[in-house]
Amino acid sequence: MIYDYVIIGSGIIGATIARELSKYKVNILVLEKENDAANGQTIANSAIIHSGHDPKENTLKSKLCVEGNLMYDKMEKELTIPILRTGGFVVARGKDEEKVLDELYHRALTNNVTDPSILSFDEAVILEPLLTKDATKILSLPSTKVTYPWAVAFACLENAISNGTTFQKNSEVTGIEKIEIGFTLTINFKEKIQAKNIINCAGVFADQIAYMIEKDVKYQIKPRKGEYLVLDRKAKSLYNHVLYALPTDQGKGVLVVPQVHGNVLIGPTSSFIDDKSLLSNTRDGINQIKKDVKRLVDHVPYDLNIRTFAGIRASSTFDDFYIKESSEHKGFYHVAGIDSPGLTAAPAIAKYLVEEIIKEKLDKKENWNPFLKHKKTFHQMTNEEKVKAIKDDKRYGNIICKCEKITEKEIVDAIHGTLGNDTIKGIRKRARAGSGLCQGGYCEGLVLKLIARETNQPLKKINYYGTDTPILVKESKVKS
Ligand SMILES: Cc1cc2nc3c(=O)[nH]c(=O)nc-3n(C[C@H](O)[C@H](O)[C@H](O)COP(=O)(O)OP(=O)(O)OC[C@H]3O[C@@H](n4cnc5c(N)ncnc54)[C@H](O)[C@@H]3O)c2cc1C
Structure with a gap:
């Protein structure tokens, strides 16, 4: 079989495309x-x-970010993705920063951002009581909102699958060869797949994919790490908006970000690194966050910090998103250098690629279905709905994750869904078991047993997140 399009990578960009x-x-x-x-x-x-x-005026980043922001409203209706409408405040302290804030306000107007406005400290502090007392002027951005990124990627991918797309995980592209009609891709150094067109959405690895087929790759990925602190849901009511400091050449700086499930993120830092997989947190990173967040708020309850994490941005030497057909091979498309605001721009990037960059005349399906059936979580149900759900399926009555109130039924659904998964991290991503205050201390063992039961695997075979990451290595207690 020859595929018309092979998409490399299933992050938000591969999924929306x-x-x-x-x-x-x-x-x-x-x-x-x-x-x-x-x-x-x-x-x-x-x-x-x-x-x-x-984003700088007249760039793909500015155009696709503003378009993408609007497109999320439609995706919310079609795919039932979670969105929290917080609005954003950019905070200036003193005359020098106010000048930069004014430039940013004019940039927002040029970029066609929806309804930006300038507020005084007195106006803003009513809406954001913990705002630093050093703040003098605030840029208000009412269209700023927050989502649950991997749920959006899952929803797009599941919707694509229900419309005929095939998804193949554990499949690393390890080679690409040009053939007469299209390309041959090598998967995991052995399996061969043929494609007429390839779309490279490999994130921080996009340049490595490009080098498999091109001699003169026009961009290099320069991985840029960002570290975060996560506050427990108890911090939910402390901050109302996404709070931004003024941007620097290092990016948007450390932010305060209320999350859709009530947690608060503080971060990210920004440091260029050599190793694309270096996801550890550092003492320097955490200290930097604690120092920089003082530019935004007067109080952070660090006793509510439940975990830390880090991400790596696919920044590139090309000063914008790189979305082009290869100049060497027709039918090979780069969607590369997709760092921030790539999550926001994703639906607009997909539309731009398909409607403006891909030159092939494509015929629309008459029966394309934009909707994804959504099932309420136990947490979202009314009391009457909960009683009925337990009556219909008693697994709803067995709470596995006590912090987030996740039931056995939801975990079983996460294991067996369209994009089902059999790892602890995979279940956490789908059902949120282990995302709360105890971070899986109570429920991880129970989730492990459920995965083993549902997939007919021995407990020792269950992985934490990928292949060869077992949680149980050997028995640590002597049985009497
Ligand atoms: C710290 C940080 C903060 C950010 N904050 C925001 C924000 O608030 N708002 C916003 O709009 N954007 C933000 N971004 C940017 C946003 O997260 C990215 O632009 C977006 O997630 C990019 O998605 P992607 O699909 O291109 O990349 P990825 O999610 O990295 O996906 C690439 C996929 O390709 C796969 N892959 C790689 N190589 C191969 C191969 N050889 N074979 C098969 N598969 C392969 C990978 O496993 C991966 O799944 C942030 C990024 C970071 C790191």
Whole structure:
């Protein structure tokens, strides 16, 4: 079989492109090297749907960010993705910073951001009581919102699958060869797949993919790490907006970001690194966050810090998103250098690629279905709905994750869903078991047993996140 389009990578970009392309009469294969979709940048970011105030004027980043922000409203209705409408405040302290804030306000107007305005400290502090007392002027961005990034990627991919797309995980592209009609891709150094067109959405690895087929690659990925602190849901009511400091050449700086499930993110830092997989947190990074956040708020309850994490941005030497057909090989498309605001821009990137960069005339399917059936979580149900759910299926009555109130039934659904998964991290991503205050201290063992039971595997075979990451290594207690 020859695929019309092979998409390399199933982060938010590969997923939104698969959904967009699935509107047309083409056969599509999405290849992912990990054992799950959305494990790269898409799982470790600030989750903000930016307004578009920050990217330089007349760039793809500015155009696609503003368009993408608006498109999320439609995706919310079609795919039932979670969105929290916080609005954003950019904070200036003193005359010098106010000048930069004014420039940013004019940039927001030029970029066609929805309804930006300037507030005084007195106006802003009513809406954001913990705002630093050093703040003098605030840029208000009402269209800033927050989502749950990997849930968006899953929803797009599941919708693409229901419209005929094929998804293949554990499939690393290790070679690409040009053939007469299209390309041959090598998967995991052995399997061969043929494609008429390839779309490279490999995130921080996009340049490595490009070097498999091009001599003169026009961009290099320069991985840029960002570290975060996560506050427990108890911090929910402390901050109302996404709070930004003024941007520097290092990016948007440390932010305060309320999350859709009530947690608060503080971060990210920004440091260029050599190793694309270096996801550890550092003492320097955490200290930097604690220092920089004082530019925004007077109080952070660090006793509510439940975990830390880091993500790696696919920044590139090309000073914008690099979305082009290869100049060496027709039918090979780069969607590269997709760092921030890539999550926001994703649906607009997909549309731009399919409608403006891909020159092939594509026929629309008459029966394309934009909707994804959504099931309420136990947590979202009314009391009457909960009683009925337990009556219909008693697994709803067995709470596995006590912090987040996740039931056995939801975990079983996460294991067996369209994009089902059999790792602890995979279940956490889907059902949120282990995302609360105890961070899985109570429920991880129970989730492990459920995965083993549902997939007929011995307990020792269950992995934490990918292949060869078992949690249980050997028995540590002597049985009497
Ligand atoms: C710290 C940080 C904060 C950010 N904050 C925001 C924000 O608040 N708002 C915003 O709009 N954007 C933000 N971004 C940017 C946003 O997260 C990214 O632009 C977006 O996630 C990019 O998605 P992607 O699909 O291109 O990349 P990824 O999610 O990295 O996906 C690439 C995929 O390709 C796969 N892959 C790689 N090589 C191969 C191969 N050889 N074969 C098969 N598969 C392969 C990977 O496993 C991965 O799943 C942030 C990014 C970071 C890191």
